[in-house]
Amino acid sequence: MEKVSFSPLSRLAICGGTHGNEMSGVYMVRELQKLKLDRKGSVSITTVLTNPRAVDACRRYMETDLNRCFTDDLLSAPITDSTPYELRRACELNTQLGPKGSREAVDLLCDIHNTTSNMGICLIFYSSDWIALHIYKYLQRKITSAPVKAILLDTTSSEAYSLESVGKHGFTMEVGPQPNGVLRADIFNMVKEAVDLLIEWLQKFNSGSVFEGGEVEAFTPVRSVDYPRDPTTNDITAAIHPELQDNDYTLLHAGNPVFQSFSGETVEHEGEDLYPVFVNECAYYEKKIAFHLTKKITLTLPSISIKQD
C-alpha cells in the first residue's frame, strides 16, 4: 500500500459530559480546563463540557439523547419553541466545533464516554478513517493497563448521529466498566493516559513522523439482542448470564449461555459464532438491547504522514 498524506492536525477538541452521568469525561474536561491546557506544541486544544444541564442533573440527558442529534437533517432543522434542549445544544456545538463537513471544523474530535460494560478502552469509528485508525493502533501498542479495542460502524457522515462526526476526524472513546454517576480512579487514569497519548501522537504527526501501515482488528456490528421479556408486562425475565457478564469481546458459540432467567433457567446463544460487546450496558435497557453481536475484521492501514507542501 502506498503512503497517504494529510494536512496538519492542529486543532483538537476533547469533549466530555455528552451523557451527563458518565463521569470520566466530565472530570477529564474539568481537569484540562483547570490546567488551562489550550495548547501543547503544534496542537491547540479546545475542551468542552457538552451537556452541562445533564451534568448538573447527573442524568444521561434532559429531553433527548444529545449523542443522537448530529445528523445533517437534525442539525439543519429549524429551531422552534418545542425543539428539545439537546438539539439546541447540538446546534451550538456544531457552530463551535464544526460546522460538520466544513473546512472550519476541528481537525480531530475525541468525545469521552463511559459504559457499565467491561469494555476497557474502546474507540468507536463511524467510518474507516486512516487518521483515527492510526491513533487506535498507537494507543493499542502503548497502553498496557487495559485492553484497547475498536468498533467500526458503517455510516455516511451525513447520517452519523454522534458528536465526533462534527470534526474532520474523530472517535468516541468508551471506557469501562464504570457505573453511571460514579468516578473510579482506575478508569479515570486510563482515560488520562489515552488523552495524553492522543496529544503525543498528534504532535509527532504534525512534526513529520511517518506512521507505518499494518493491520488492526476491529469489531463490526451484526445484530443486537434484547433481554427475554414477559409477553404481557414486557418486563425482562432474565439477566445476562454470569458466564457472559464482563466477558465482552469473547467469542460466543452456539450453546454458550447468554441469559439466566430469574427462576434459574439458562438461555443459550444460537446461530453463528459472534463477539458480544456492550454486555449489560445500563443505557441500553431503554433501547431494548442486552448486548450487541459483532464480527471481528482485520483492516490494513496504509502508512501515513503529513502532507509536504
Place this chain on the structure above:
Amino acid sequence: MEKVSFSPLSRLAICGGTHGNEMSGVYMVRELQKLKLDRKGSVSITTVLTNPRAVDACRRYMETDLNRCFTDDLLSAPITDSTPYELRRACELNTQLGPKGSREAVDLLCDIHNTTSNMGICLIFYSSDWIALHIYKYLQRKITSAPVKAILLDTTSSEAYSLESVGKHGFTMEVGPQPNGVLRADIFNMVKEAVDLLIEWLQKFNSGSVFEGGEVEAFTPVRSVDYPRDPTTNDITAAIHPELQDNDYTLLHAGNPVFQSFSGETVEHEGEDLYPVFVNECAYYEKKIAFHLTKKITLTLPSISIKQD
C-alpha cells in the same frame, strides 16, 4: 446469658424498589409476585414494590428520598397539596405494612437495596434487635458466595427514617457492587439466596427451633468523609484512591491512601484506625460522602426461641 423468647413471626414483608434504580429488589419482588409466593409454611409473605414511579423512571426517587420518610414526625404530618410524592407513598406503606410501632405491623420487614460499593451482602440495623441479629448470624453461616456483614446504627424507633422501621423487626439488605439501573445475575442470585434463607429461618423459628446465642461482629459509624473539593467551584478534585476502591471493611491506618487527585497526588487517611464502608457509593455524591468510617464491635447474642404459651 439467658434464653429470650418471642412471639411467632408469621408475617413477613419483602420490599424492593424503595430506590427506583436499585434493580435487585425490583426484580426480586416482581419474581416473588409472579410466583404468587404469598405463604410458605408458617410464614405469610407480602411483597411490595415500594416506589413504583421511581422504578418506572429508573431514578433513585422522584421528589424526595423515600427511605428518609419514615420518622414518626414525618408519618404524622398532615398531607397537603405540596406534600412530596414519596412522603404520600410513605404514609400508604405505613398503613399497608404498619402502622409503625403498632401491634398490626408486620413481624419482619426486609427492604432490598443495592450499592455501587463492594459491600457483598450487608444488613443494616437501626438498633440491637435479637431477631434481626440472629437472622444475620444465620445468613453469615450459610452464605459462602459473598461476605455477609452488618452495620449497626443507634437510633430510636421514632427517629428511624427508613422503611424497615415500620415492621416490628427488620433490616435493610444492601447488596453490591452493582451499578444503578443495571441488574447483574451474580448479585441477583445472592439476594435470592439470602431471601430463601430468611424465609427458612422464620419457618424454623416458628416451628420451635432454638437458635443458640454467640458472638457476631458489626460495624458502627464513627464519621463520614467527603471528597476533596475545589473551594471556589465546590467540584470534587480527587477520586477514591485505587487502593481504597473496592476495599470496604478493610482497616485503614494513618498514612494509607484514600484519595487520588486528578493531577495524581495521594491523600492519606489521618487519625485512628477505622473501617471504611460504602466506599464510592453513587448516591452519596449528592450527600457529600465519599465513604463512612466505622468501628468494629462484637455483640453477644442470647439464645432465642418462640414463646411457649
